[in-house]
Amino acid sequence: MTPADLLVVGTTARTLDPARPTATAIAVAGDRIVALDGEALALRGAGTEVIDLGGAVTTPGLVDGHMHPLFGAATFHGADLTSCLDLDDVRRMLADAAPGEDGWIVGWGLDHNVFGGGAPTNAVLEEVLPGRPVFLRLYDGHSAIASTEALRRAGVTGPRHFEQRSEVICDRAGVPTGMLLEHAAMELVQAVLPTVSDAVLRDRLREALSGMAATGLTGGCVMDAEAGALELFASYEENGDLPLRLRVAPWCMPGAEVGEVLDLQGRRGRRWSVEAVKFFMDGTVEGGTAWLEHPDCHGTGTEAFWRDPAAYTKAVQQLADARVQTVTHAIGDAAVRHVVEALEHVDTGGVRHRIEHLETLPWELVPRLVRSGLVASMQPVHAGFTKADHSDEWSTRLGAERADRAWVCRDIRDAGGYLVLGSDWPIATYDARTVLAHARLRRAPGTTDAPVAPEQALTGLMALEGMTSHAAYADGATDAGRIAVGYRADLTSFALDPVEAPADELAEAPIRLTVSSGMVTHRD
Template sequence: MTFNKLIPLIPLAFIGSVFSQTTIINNVKGYSINNNKLQTFHAIQFTDDKIEKIYTKEEPLINDSRIRVINGQGKTMLPGLIDSHGHVLGYGLSLLNADLVNTASEQEAVSRTLAYAKKNPNLVWVHGRGWNQVQWESNSFPTAASLDKVFPDQPVWLKRVDGHAGWANSKAMKLAGITANTLSPDGGEIIKDKNGQPTGVFIDNAMDLINAEVPELNKEQQKFALKKAMDSLVSMGLTSVHDAGIDNNNIALFKELAQEKAMPIRINAMLYLPSNNWQETLKGGHYKSQSDMFALNSVKIQADGALGSRGAALIEDYSDHSGHKGLLLHDTESLTRYIETAMNAGFQVNTHAIGDNANTITLDLYEKLIKKTKTKALRHRIEHAQILQLSDIPRFNQLGVIAAMQATHATSDKNMAQDRIGEQRILGAYAWRKLLNAKAIIAAGSDFPVESANPFFGLHASVTRQDKVNLPEGGWFPEEKMTRLESLKSFTIDAAYSGHQEKIIGSLEAGKKADFILIENDYFTMPEQDIWKIEVSDTWVNGRHVYSK
């Protein structure tokens, strides 16, 4: 009899049922990082949502007819994996929009968008996401003209893979009132041709000009997208996600979903600053649902843009674009106000910084404001920490700042990163080993839907520094590799620590939540080049079986 037949999926509506159920899952190859050491076990016992015991030695299981005993059939058990930086609503919407990931050319992106629109004839606006001009032979930004040929009368808005640039057709620009006379806003750029006409590409803050014209989704549409996203994430072995930058509307939806017991995974939300009524939300303090499925104790601020769209703020010019240093999305006064206000309200501050200038500015502000507000214990973070001056690397540990990084960014960016920043600056980029050697804590994630949400892609990339076809041979800057233990730690207990949740999740031990996954392969002994192929057979969250392959 198969494992899945032994445990029927328990509907989420029954998560709040009144009876207690003790369960033992035995015959597993269990791994957990407890007290900074790898612990192995062969069985786990939990009642309702709490772990009571892990069996590390050969000892008899409790013999009680009231206890449900499940044979794990030798599968590998790991703590539920935690993505410290994703965008849940954006991911859900990406599952409902034209998928432009890995398109080989501008024309292929147009063709995919057209095919999507034909399958969805009732759309008012056509949305898509995932294009990346660096992967195209042209290596140049797309234009409205190619979209206009097939979408002359319907507005089209396609976001770049990193979400830091958008591609519009002429109809969308007309609705937004974009002309040659429209000026680029602070922290953004309207790309124009040699005649001064907008080409259709909008970078960072300039995207708001188009976004303002897009009809808002209603409440039920947004809840549907959130549910679709969470169902997909849990199938990949994610039991908790830090949602990196949401507004009060999203917060209200998550609260409803938690109340309805309709959340298969935990969400640790970051309030986006600035967003509507953000000051009032901070005054309201932290929030945690009764089930610990939804929490709000941090904020997200963006200091700069992304490297692929040359929006990352650099100290010196881009190596492949003389005279251009990227974009700072806020002036120093505003950025200081956002950070200090959040710190004074007792919220952890998580600042997006990709370029070396943005990282230095953020660390400088953290150093001054952590001391002023006495908030080192809040474990402030830098999201991405992608390109660092070597002199800034020790400051993470010194300031108690966590590096929330995404391993697959390195393997996705490896074909263009050195072109953008040159041979010297690359030494401080995607510098996992240098950060770890400097005693920094790395919380792993994916930045989905920028990258795949699959955490095993991230585990593979951090161990091998290779893409899924195992290139380059030996790894890209292999001296920055993490060990398998370090990589798993970054996706479990260190990610939990980065969200102030290490006392309830992140490892499998008595007193913690029963969040774990079962996989067919042994992560610690299988060939490292195959780690990305791992598939999840079962996921448990809060002691409930929420996914089965």
């Protein structure tokens, strides 16, 4: 028999294969698992690379179900504002911020809660950095604050109308306050920001993806193709392999031609491919753009991202008829309901369509969602931006009843649904161990914070499935998500058992080995 290229020994494997739940040795040839246990050991040859894991626990390779790697590399740079708890912290950070090209000061990760319940405006920017062009992205990625000078450079002097649900927030006199809601409004200022060279973007992307591999990730679902992502992925592969295998879903925005995203389907490189289309049904709770069945505490949240929701239904059904997977951002209860109604009776031809985020969900909608065949893709790590006592901006806007429905992961699993887990990086950390731990703890690991909706906690096995077998199911992959002969050689090896070990310990446990499609991308 042909010798293996790679032989992993000294491990206990949780295969997630009901026919063979455990293994102690794994043989890999090319990008496939070719043998297990004794049969694997027999494939050791002179050229076989043997890795002894010294007792580590190996699982199918982890996949992040929702990520934006190039968006993070391109835009989440400058002043890191994630640690700011109030406006005094923002003042200190901005005072120390170093200006970049053309005097621009950019920052990222600003929490809505720093405004203490008040409307976010650029007043603090004008106080600390008068006359300077400043652009700060809030942590949700759907809003930003621009200084008066930044708005001037972008030619923004008042309200604008957009095809999508987006807004330049203005005061009663029609003067912009600096707050920009959703993509189209933010793009007005982003268009005049200094550009980042492709060489720098490739370096940042390499750093981010290598960091992801070090936390055990072997692949990810990229939920955009913005900023020339496909071209950048292609140029990256001219000089090397991407550390992760990437499955890309370009955006289909209101007013766009469905044929444009259809034409992108099937475009691919060695380790990336376009295999889906991303829609937005709403925005975010904190920004007041989540589509809710009842208004939030400010009287907002009653509009869809698609001003004509019927146009979304037509577009998503057209793609379903073409047997193209759709993934739809739907955070509010009305948004989720609309997606379910749009797809629950459509002949999908076996394609598994997905709903992303589902941050607040009525109990009665859960079984309907499951019966529809839609896959839920959630990021319980985002609950780290909320508080169990509902004193945060997300909970305050929704009210206690809807906040109690936060990220109903366990309800979906108990109802028999498929649940994919992810980070939405750069919105939250890409560390896969933290994602797994947060899904079990419903709080940030390593803290004594009160858990958010603890009854929605997943078991260790459920959390692991959310980044392995359920992720493979969602993407229609019949040769992934398990450690089995003939399956893709995606492996993640933990220093401890990710199912049985305490979740707080899991978040800090070393990753001994990451193998993506047969390629060793990290070893400790």
